[in-house]
Amino acid sequence: MQNTDIYKLYQESPYKSIKHSTYFDSYNHFFSRYRNQNITFVEIGVLHGGSLFMWRNYFGPKARIIGIDLNPNAKKWEEHGFEIHIGSQSNIKFWEEFTRKVGLIDVVLDDGGHTYEQQIITTECLLSSMNDGGIILIEDTHTSYISGFGPKSKSFIEYTKMLIDKINMRFKDFSDYQSERRVWSIEVVESMVAFKINKKASNLKSEPTDNGGIDDLAQDFRYVDNPKMVFVNKLIRHFGFIKRIPFTRALADGIQTFVANSRFNANRYFK
Numbered sequence: 001m002q003n004t005d006i007y008k009l010y011q012e013s014p015y016k017s018i019k020h021s022t023y024f025d026s027y028n029h030f031f032s033r034y035r036n037q038n039i040t041f042v043e044i045g046v047l048h049g050g051s052l053f054m055w056r057n058y059f060g061p062k063a064r065i066i067g068i069d070l071n072p073n074a075k076k077w078e079e080h081g082f083e084i085h086i087g088s089q090s091n092i093k094f095w096e097e098f099t100r101k102v103g104l105i106d107v108v109l110d111d112g113g114h115t116y117e118q119q120i121i122t123t124e125c126l127l128s129s130m131n132d133g134g135i136i137l138i139e140d141t142h143t144s145y146i147s148g149f150g151p152k153s154k155s156f157i158e159y160t161k162m163l164i165d166k167i168n169m170r171f172k173d174f175s176d177y178q179s180e181r182r183v184w185s186i187e188v189v190e191s192m193v194a195f196k197i198n199k200k201a202s203n204l205k206s207e208p209t210d211n212g213g214i215d216d217l218a219q220d221f222r223y224v225d226n227p228k229m230v231f232v233n234k235l236i237r238h239f240g241f242i243k244r245i246p247f248t249r250a251l252a253d254g255i256q257t258f259v260a261n262s263r264f265n266a267n268r269y270f271k
């Protein structure tokens with residue numbers, strides 16, 4: 001942590017900033033590729049202003065640094081060359097006006113109020129206003145495990161898990177309606193969730209491909225270490241009609257699933 005530029009800039013900021021000790025390595029990991037670029041950076045949560053100075057020195061003079069806070073006092077940081085917007089991150093109307101004025105954004109850091117409502121609405125309202133290659137980093141996501149930040153069954157981490165499911169719904173066999181096409185990938189570190197934007201990759205059609213190489217007729221050994229499965233598969237292959245009749249096919253699928261599942265002692269990995 002102490003070796004990172006970002007930590008040094010945090011220490012050097014003339015005004016107070018409050019960050020957890022583990023965050024500096026994570027900031028560096030997620031943000032270093034945006035340094036010295038022509039980017040628009042938005043931090044939600046200004047408080048004493050110290051982090052704005054840190055970000056300006058971290059991203060360099062080409063970056064547009066924007067702060068958002070509900071507290072109108074934050075406006076005073078405009079004198080120091082920052083763009084400040086006053087409003088609530090849980091207000092959809094605020095975000096509509098904000099994105100209309102500001103245009104496309106490259107990097108978002110949410111260090112606002114940390115309720116699930118604020119974190120989820122911020123993510124939802126900003127996803128379609130991100131430049132390709134951009135990132136939304138929501139911090140203090142440990143609030144998902146703490147009382148007082150909203151209903152735990154609809155916490156920010158539960159929302160993140162739902163988006164993970166929806167990213168996987170991009171696979172060809174699943175419902176396109178359920179799939180997530182705004183977020184390319186999600187990366188989780190302690191107390192932070194990063195949503196990365198890659199529009200082309202998120203909208204690729206999922207279909208099987210083959211490189212046209214020589215087929216040496218290798219056998220797939222997926223079930224070979226499960227003797228019961230080998231037996232069931234042999235039986236099904238032997239009685240070819242089983243898979244042709246809907247009722248026996250459903251029965252055979254059920255037996256295959258049961259035999260495959262019964263082998264795996266999953267409980268020891270889910271504690």
Ligand SMILES: C[S@@+](CC[C@H](N)C(=O)[O-])C[C@H]1O[C@@H](n2cnc3c(N)ncnc32)[C@H](O)[C@@H]1O
Pocket residue numbers: 016017018019043044045046047048049050051068069070071087088089090111112113114118
């Ligand atoms: C944790 S502090 C920000 C700390 C600052 N980023 C730093 O590094 O020192 C949280 C800030 O979020 C602001 N805030 C809380 N709820 C908000 C909301 N609904 N919309 C916008 N800002 C909010 C608070 O006024 C406070 O200034």
